Amino acid sequence: MTPAEEVSTTGSRARGVGPGVVVADLSKDFGDGPVVDGVTFEAPRGAQTALVGPNGSGKTTLLAVAAGLLDPTSGRVTVMGATAGSIEARAVTSFVPDNPVLYDDLSVMEHLEYVARLHGVRQWRPRAQELVERLGLAARADDLPSRFSRGLRQKTAIAVALARPFGALLIDEPFVGLDQLGRTALMEFLAEASADGASVLVATHQRDYLAVAQRCVGMLDGTVAFSGRPDDDAVSDLLD
Amino acid sequence: MPGSTGGGAGTAAADVAALRRLRRRRKLRHVDKWRVVYRIYLLLVVAGVVLLVLTGIGGVVRVPVKEQGAARLLGAPLVGLAYALAIAAAVRSGSRGGPLVLEPADVHFVLQAPVDRRSVLRPAATRALARGAAWGATAGCAAGVVASRAVGGSEAEWILWAGMSAALAGATAVGAGLVGSGVRIGQRSAAAVATALVGWSVLDVMGGRVTSPLSALGAVAVWPLSPHPLDLVAAALAPAAALAALTTVGGLSVEASARRAALAGLVRFSASTFDFRAVALFRRQLAGERVRRRPWFRLPPSESARVSPVLRRDMHGTLRWPLARILRLLGLGMAAGAACVAAWSAAVPIVAVAGVLGWVAALDASEGLGQEVDHPDRLASVPRPAGWVHLRHMRFAAGVLVVPALAGAAVAVVIAGSGVAVLALTTAGTAVLCSAAAAAITVLREPAGPGDLAPAGEMAGMAILVRELLPLAVATAGFVPVSMDRLAFLGGRPPLPAALNAAFFVMLAPAAVLGWVHSNGRVPQAARQPESASS
Known part of the structure; x- marks a missing residue:
C-alpha cells in the first residue's frame, strides 16, 4: 500500500504513513550560488512547525522543493516517506504558495471541486461548503477569484489546499492580506490539521503564530540557524 | 477522509479531461463571434499581403536554366539545414522545459495531483505536435509558391511536396523538443545535439549531397526538382519523434x-499589445538567458567629462551580455547577409526577411535604450532632455550593430564572391542605421492607445497593422540598395551606381527618426515593466 492509498484510521483528513516532512542535507542553487545550503530538519506529523527567517533566507525555496515544484540541486526531501515530487508524495502534500495560483475561469466552488476530484475525493461538497463558510467566502463561492482582492484570493487558495486529503500541509506566508476572520479560521484549520496527524509547516514572519506552533526552524542565508522550541530567545533574534 | 477517497489515476x-471540456464550452459561450470573424478577416488580409510579397509582385525572378543544376544540388541540403536549425532550437527549448506551455x-x-503526468500531458503534447505540423505546412506551402515561381514547375506539385515535407519537419521539431523536456536533457547535451544536427547539415550543404536524414527530408520538399523515392524514408522521422514524445512527456x-x-x-x-521590446525581454528570460554576474572585462575607471555617461552605461551593460546573445546577434547578421544574397539571386522581396532580422538584432543591441524606457523615473531626474539621452543610446546601438553587419557582409562575399564587396559594405552601413532607427521607434513609441484608433470601427485593426509595420519598413529600407542593384542589373543599367544612389536616399529614413527622437524628448509616462523584469 503506497502512502497515497493509505487513509488515516483516526477518521481524520490526514493521509499517508511514515514520518512527516524530512529535509536531508538539501541544497538548491539557481546558478548564482546556493539559495538553500545543506539544510537538514524534520517537521514531524501531528505538529505545527514554524519556518522563520529574514527575507532571502531560503524559506520559500525550501517549501517549493518540499512541494515538488523545484528540483533539489542536492540532498533530499521526503514527505511521509516518499520523495518530494513523486506521485506518492503529491498525494499527501498540499501546498499554498505565497502568491495564490488560481484559474481565471473557475469559480471558488469549481476550484474546490476540481482539486478535490483530482485527489480522488468524490463527496467533496460538504467539506467545500464548510471551508467557504468558515473562511467567509460563502457569499462569493460562485464568483471568479480572478476578480477578487488579494485577501480573498488568499482565502480561496487556502480553501483549495484544505479541500483535498493531505498528510503534510506546506504554507508560505499564509497570513498576508487576511482579515481577522480569515486569520482566526486559518489558525483553527492548522490546529485541526495537526491534531488529525498532519505535518504542518508554515513559513511566516508572524510572531503570533509562534504561540501556537510546537516547533520552530529558523533560517538564515540558506542554512538552518536554529531548530527547537518557538519560545526560544534565538527565534526573536531571527524575527527582528 | 474515509469513504470519500476513491478512484485512481485513470x-x-x-x-x-472533463474539466477541460467544461472550460472549453464555457469559453466558447463567451466568445464574441463578430470579433472572431473580424480576426479571421484581418488574418486573411495579412496572409494575402504575405503571399503577394512572397510571389514578389513581379519581383520574383526565375532562376536561369543554367543555374537550376545548382538549385537541384543544393536545394535538399539547404532545406535540410533549415530543418536542422528548427530542430536544434526545439531541442534547446526542450532543455528548458519547452515547448509545452501550461497554465500556471x-x-x-x-501536475501536483497524484495523477500519472503522462496521461494528463498527452493531449497537450498531441496538440503541440499538430500545431508544429500546421505551422510547418503553412511555411512549406508558402515556400512552395516561391519555389514554383523561381525554378518553374507545377505550383500545386510544389505546394504539395514542400508543404508535406515542412509539416513533417514541424512535427519532428516539436517532437524533438518534447523528448528533450521529457528526458530532462541538460543544456550542454542539448547544445551538443543541436551542434551535431546543424553541423551535419552544413557538411551536406558544403558537399552538395544528401547524407543526413534532415537533408533527405529536405529532398522531399524539392521533389519536383529531382525525385528520389528513397528520400521518402525520412518521412518516418515525424511519427518516430511524435511517438517518442508521447512516451516521454510525463518526465517533464x-x-x-x-x-x-x-x-x-x-x-x-x-x-497582444504589440509591445515588442517587452516580448524580446521576456523571451530572453524564457530562454533562460541571464546577464553575466561579472563582465567579460572591466572598463578602466574614467572621470573624464568628455566620456559620455550614456556611452559608459551602455558599455557596462554590453560587457555583461551572455555568450548566447552575442552569438545570436552574429547569427542574425549572417542570416541577413545570406537573405540579401537570396534576394539578389532569386526574389527581390526577400530583402524583407533581412529587414526583419536586422530589426530583431537591433532590438537586442538597443538594450540600454530599452532599460531607459523601462525605468522612466530615473530618466526624469536627469538634467537633460530625454531626447539627448535617447540619441546617445541609439548611437551606441548602431555602433554595436556594426559587428553583425560586417559578419553579414562577409557571408555575402563568401557566397557571392568578392565582386559584391562594395555593395555588401554599402548595405551593411545603411542596414546598421536603419535597423537602429527601427528599433528606436519600437522601443520609444508609446503602446497603441485610443488616439491611435481614431479611424474607429472596422478600420482600427488596419490602422494598428500599419502602425506596427512602420519599424519593419524602416529596417527593410536599410537593405534596399541590394534590391536596386538587382533591378538595375535586370534593366541593363550599371547596378552599383543605382545601389549607391539608393543608399543616399535610404539614409533619409534614419535621419527622420533621429529628428523624431530628438524632438520627442519627453519622459515616457509609464514604465512598461517593473524593475524585476529587466534582463
Whole structure:
C-alpha cells in the first residue's frame, strides 16, 4: 500500500504513513550560488512547525522543493516517506504558495471541486461548503477569484489546499492580506490539521503564530540557524 | 477522509479531461463571434499581403536554366539545414522545459495531483505536435509558391511536396523538443545535439549531397526538382519523434514548467499589445538567458567629462551580455547577409526577411535604450532632455550593430564572391542605421492607445497593422540598395551606381527618426515593466 492509498484510521483528513516532512542535507542553487545550503530538519506529523527567517533566507525555496515544484540541486526531501515530487508524495502534500495560483475561469466552488476530484475525493461538497463558510467566502463561492482582492484570493487558495486529503500541509506566508476572520479560521484549520496527524509547516514572519506552533526552524542565508522550541530567545533574534 | 477517497489515476485523468471540456464550452459561450470573424478577416488580409510579397509582385525572378543544376544540388541540403536549425532550437527549448506551455494553475494543481503526468500531458503534447505540423505546412506551402515561381514547375506539385515535407519537419521539431523536456536533457547535451544536427547539415550543404536524414527530408520538399523515392524514408522521422514524445512527456520538469508558464503568459500579453521590446525581454528570460554576474572585462575607471555617461552605461551593460546573445546577434547578421544574397539571386522581396532580422538584432543591441524606457523615473531626474539621452543610446546601438553587419557582409562575399564587396559594405552601413532607427521607434513609441484608433470601427485593426509595420519598413529600407542593384542589373543599367544612389536616399529614413527622437524628448509616462523584469 503506497502512502497515497493509505487513509488515516483516526477518521481524520490526514493521509499517508511514515514520518512527516524530512529535509536531508538539501541544497538548491539557481546558478548564482546556493539559495538553500545543506539544510537538514524534520517537521514531524501531528505538529505545527514554524519556518522563520529574514527575507532571502531560503524559506520559500525550501517549501517549493518540499512541494515538488523545484528540483533539489542536492540532498533530499521526503514527505511521509516518499520523495518530494513523486506521485506518492503529491498525494499527501498540499501546498499554498505565497502568491495564490488560481484559474481565471473557475469559480471558488469549481476550484474546490476540481482539486478535490483530482485527489480522488468524490463527496467533496460538504467539506467545500464548510471551508467557504468558515473562511467567509460563502457569499462569493460562485464568483471568479480572478476578480477578487488579494485577501480573498488568499482565502480561496487556502480553501483549495484544505479541500483535498493531505498528510503534510506546506504554507508560505499564509497570513498576508487576511482579515481577522480569515486569520482566526486559518489558525483553527492548522490546529485541526495537526491534531488529525498532519505535518504542518508554515513559513511566516508572524510572531503570533509562534504561540501556537510546537516547533520552530529558523533560517538564515540558506542554512538552518536554529531548530527547537518557538519560545526560544534565538527565534526573536531571527524575527527582528 | 474515509469513504470519500476513491478512484485512481485513470479517474483523475478523466476528471481533468472533463474539466477541460467544461472550460472549453464555457469559453466558447463567451466568445464574441463578430470579433472572431473580424480576426479571421484581418488574418486573411495579412496572409494575402504575405503571399503577394512572397510571389514578389513581379519581383520574383526565375532562376536561369543554367543555374537550376545548382538549385537541384543544393536545394535538399539547404532545406535540410533549415530543418536542422528548427530542430536544434526545439531541442534547446526542450532543455528548458519547452515547448509545452501550461497554465500556471495547471502546473500547480494538475501536475501536483497524484495523477500519472503522462496521461494528463498527452493531449497537450498531441496538440503541440499538430500545431508544429500546421505551422510547418503553412511555411512549406508558402515556400512552395516561391519555389514554383523561381525554378518553374507545377505550383500545386510544389505546394504539395514542400508543404508535406515542412509539416513533417514541424512535427519532428516539436517532437524533438518534447523528448528533450521529457528526458530532462541538460543544456550542454542539448547544445551538443543541436551542434551535431546543424553541423551535419552544413557538411551536406558544403558537399552538395544528401547524407543526413534532415537533408533527405529536405529532398522531399524539392521533389519536383529531382525525385528520389528513397528520400521518402525520412518521412518516418515525424511519427518516430511524435511517438517518442508521447512516451516521454510525463518526465517533464515541474520547475521548468512553472517558469515557462509564468513567462509565456507575459510574452503573449506583450505580443497582444504589440509591445515588442517587452516580448524580446521576456523571451530572453524564457530562454533562460541571464546577464553575466561579472563582465567579460572591466572598463578602466574614467572621470573624464568628455566620456559620455550614456556611452559608459551602455558599455557596462554590453560587457555583461551572455555568450548566447552575442552569438545570436552574429547569427542574425549572417542570416541577413545570406537573405540579401537570396534576394539578389532569386526574389527581390526577400530583402524583407533581412529587414526583419536586422530589426530583431537591433532590438537586442538597443538594450540600454530599452532599460531607459523601462525605468522612466530615473530618466526624469536627469538634467537633460530625454531626447539627448535617447540619441546617445541609439548611437551606441548602431555602433554595436556594426559587428553583425560586417559578419553579414562577409557571408555575402563568401557566397557571392568578392565582386559584391562594395555593395555588401554599402548595405551593411545603411542596414546598421536603419535597423537602429527601427528599433528606436519600437522601443520609444508609446503602446497603441485610443488616439491611435481614431479611424474607429472596422478600420482600427488596419490602422494598428500599419502602425506596427512602420519599424519593419524602416529596417527593410536599410537593405534596399541590394534590391536596386538587382533591378538595375535586370534593366541593363550599371547596378552599383543605382545601389549607391539608393543608399543616399535610404539614409533619409534614419535621419527622420533621429529628428523624431530628438524632438520627442519627453519622459515616457509609464514604465512598461517593473524593475524585476529587466534582463
